[in-house]
Amino acid sequence: MHPRATALGIIIKEDDILLEEKIGKHSQGNGYYYRPIGGTIEFGETSDETLIREFREEIGAEIRIIRYIACLENIFTIEGIIGHEITQIYLVELVDKKLYENATFAVKEQTKVTTAKWIYKEDLFSGQKSIYPNGIVNLLKGIFYKS
Structure with a gap:
């Protein structure tokens, strides 16, 4: 196995x-x-190109990348199986400002459909809701609570 980018x-x-x-x-x-929202970087694709493609494929939305935030290396275990991801994190915005009015978005990944929704930051910061990858809460706190 190799880490997934x-x-x-x-x-x-x-x-x-x-x-x-x-x-x-x-x-x-x-x-x-x-x-x-995002996904696996395909061979020959840059991480910012991945984001643009993933948002288009998964929720049918165009995005604009505001800035690169950080790289997180996430090593985790689920039912005794080790996973390893190296994740590039970006701050992005929706090009169509009317989409910010949507309460939810259908997220289409191959044959599976899930939902994306607006989650209150404090629910994540307090640990009331679990968010991945590991380490992202501290990055989010840095965005909201710039010193």
């Missing part, structure tokens, strides 16, 4: 973050968890 985009609306809601087994147990 991914890119994820953070979209903020006031005190909320647009996140995909998933349900299943994760490194902290079983149940609901959240992650920013």
